[in-house]
Amino acid sequence: MKVQLLSDLHLETESFEPAPAPGAELLLLAGDIDSTWAGYKRFRDWPVPVFVVAGNHEFDGRDVTQAAAQLRTHCAAVGLVLLDKQSRVMADAQGRRIRFTATPRWSDFDVLGEAQRERCQRAGRYFLQRMAATHHGLPFDAAAVRTEALACRAWLAEELTRPAQGAWDATVVMTHFAPSLRSADPRYGHQPGTASFCNADDALLPLADVWVHGHLHCRHDYRVDHPGGGTTRVLCNARGHVHKGEADGYDGLRVFEV
Numbered sequence: 001m002k003v004q005l006l007s008d009l010h011l012e013t014e015s016f017e018p019a020p021a022p023g024a025e026l027l028l029l030a031g032d033i034d035s036t037w038a039g040y041k042r043f044r045d046w047p048v049p050v051f052v053v054a055g056n057h058e059f060d061g062r063d064v065t066q067a068a069a070q071l072r073t074h075c076a077a078v079g080l081v082l083l084d085k086q087s088r089v090m091a092d093a094q095g096r097r098i099r100f101t102a103t104p105r106w107s108d109f110d111v112l113g114e115a116q117r118e119r120c121q122r123a124g125r126y127f128l129q130r131m132a133a134t135h136h137g138l139p140f141d142a143a144a145v146r147t148e149a150l151a152c153r154a155w156l157a158e159e160l161t162r163p164a165q166g167a168w169d170a171t172v173v174m175t176h177f178a179p180s181l182r183s184a185d186p187r188y189g190h191q192p193g194t195a196s197f198c199n200a201d202d203a204l205l206p207l208a209d210v211w212v213h214g215h216l217h218c219r220h221d222y223r224v225d226h227p228g229g230g231t232t233r234v235l236c237n238a239r240g241h242v243h244k245g246e247a248d249g250y251d252g253l254r255v256f257e258v
């Protein structure tokens with residue numbers, strides 16, 4: 001199956017006109033498409049199915065407990081499918097069934113090790129204050145983000161170990177946050193703030209054929225070898241912000257094969 005991947009278009013401030021990639025059978029939107037949600041209507045009448053996972057900025061200024069359901073309705077109104085701790089199986093033209101498993105994942109702040117968690121959570125406050133989201137009416141702070149992140153991780157671990165029993169032939173995981181420090185933005189390296197972007201989900205990587213993510217405003221395409229043979233491909237096709245040079249050379253028609 002040929003799959004088009006876009007993320008971090010940040011249409012709340014950026015000008016970008018998404019176009020369907022020739023030959024793609026599905027479009028994945030890996031979060032931070034538009035914090036106002038208005039930009040989702042650009043994908044109305046898309047020629048192939050569109051699966052969406054929310055990014056952190058889809059919750060800017062909102063209560064995360066209510067906004068997920070509202071975003072689902074908002075997406076459904078223009079024909080898009082929001083996946084939130086959910087999987088969908090889709091068959092390609094050859095009848096091969098691909099399972100798409102998605103969750104925002106958030107950040108548990110443990111990517112640099114448990115001993116660094118507190119430092120990482122302190123560094124995360126800056127981003128969370130800018131988001132200004134709430135959770136059941138209280139600030140969606142680093143502790144609340146970690147709780148949500150651990151729930152996403154637990155769901156993902158269970159879902160990825162569920163036996164296929166012939167229901168799918170391959171698995172693509174889509175998260176907004178990155179599954180490995182290997183996806184850290186090379187501009188910033190490994191520092192406490194990195195834990196607001198990457199998780200140490202390396203042990204889960206072998207359970208997916210492809211893992212796509214967004215959130216880091218850089219692009220990635222690397223392979224991780226499994227201990228028992230085989231590899232997982234990790235992809236990020238984030239656009240980011242023009243004024244920071246992040247969108248230079250962006251290929252909005254990028255597809256991958258699964």
Ligand SMILES: [Fe+2]
Nearest residue numbers: 008032215217
């Ligand atoms: Fe982003």
Ligand SMILES: [Fe+2]
Nearest residue numbers: 032055056215
């Ligand atoms: Fe993000």
